[in-house]
Amino acid sequence: xxxxxxxxxxxxxxxxxxxxxxxxxxxxxxxxxxxxxxxxxxxxxxxxxxxxxxxxxxxxxxxxxxxxxxxxxxxxxxxxxxxxxxxxxxxxxxxxxxxxxxxxxxxxxxxxxxx
Amino acid sequence: xxxxxxxxxxxxxxxxxxxxxxxxxxxxxxxxxxxxxxxxxxxxxxxxxxxxxxxxxxxxxxxxxxxxxxxxxxxxxxxxxxxxxxxxxxxxxxxxxxxxxxxxxxxxxxxxx
Numbered sequence: 549x550x551x552x553x554x555x556x557x558x559x560x561x562x563x564x565x566x567x568x569x570x571x572x573x574x575x576x577x578x579x580x581x582x583x584x585x586x587x588x589x590x591x592x593x594x595x596x597x598x599x600x601x602x603x604x605x606x607x608x609x610x611x612x613x614x615x616x617x618x619x620x621x622x623x624x625x626x627x628x629x630x631x632x633x634x635x636x637x638x639x640x641x642x643x644x645x646x647x648x649x650x651x652x653x654x655x656x657x658x659x660x661x662x663x
Numbered sequence: 664x665x666x667x668x669x670x671x672x673x674x675x676x677x678x679x680x681x682x683x684x685x686x687x688x689x690x691x692x693x694x695x696x697x698x699x700x701x702x703x704x705x706x707x708x709x710x711x712x713x714x715x716x717x718x719x720x721x722x723x724x725x726x727x728x729x730x731x732x733x734x735x736x737x738x739x740x741x742x743x744x745x746x747x748x749x750x751x752x753x754x755x756x757x758x759x760x761x762x763x764x765x766x767x768x769x770x771x772x773x774x775x776x
Contacts, residue, residue: 552706581763588672588768589768590753590766590767590768590769591707591753591766592766593763593764596763606763638706638707640706640707650695650697650712650714650757650764651697651709651712652707652709652764653709654699654706654707654708655706656704656705656706657704657705657706
């Protein structure tokens with residue numbers, strides 16, 4: 549049981565390049581989330597999904613797109629990277645069981661630098 | 664909108680001493696409150712949560728949190744700090760309507776030997 553995994557762990561992009569971050573969970577969770585973490589700002593929600601085939605915007609969605617084609621995977625895309633997107637990106641998931649609902653399980657993060 | 668505030672960027676405590684990491688909240692309705700910990704170069708780990716019931720919530724690694732409705736606070740506590748408790752601690756509140764979490768800005772805890 550690996551929990552939540554993220555690939556890649558590190559990436560350096562040039563301005564204007566594109567990339568996709570992959571998140572996978574093996575806990576059969578319905579809900580998945582993408583956050584970014586910046587110094588002094590805590591975690592901010594980018595996009596989230598309430599189930600396979602669904603996505604919704606979070607607090608800071610501009611410049612990002614997401615897809616949830618399979619229940620276990622949640623992809624975050626940057627179509628044209630900008631230096632302002634330099635950050636650490638975390639994926640998380642949570643289930644709908646009333647006993648554990650709201651408890652989010654986080655991946656190890658992806659450190660992205662945009663030059 | 665639901666929000667939490669962590670007024671201290673950093674808390675320093677000596678090993679063996681009690682520690683407190685502060686969090687205050689602003690919500691409409693009943694608060695669902697959480698504490699998470701982040702060790703260096705790792706993702707966040709769930710510590711504990713308050714939904715209803717006893718105002719003192721016990722969590723992982725010997726941590727507990729005290730919910731105080733009159734002071735709108737949810738402070739994280741531990742009776743005796745360990746050097747290994749040094750990490751970044753986040754308070755969070757469930758957002759309205761759906762199980763999204765709104766996080767505070769984090770408090771760095773440094774426990775000195």
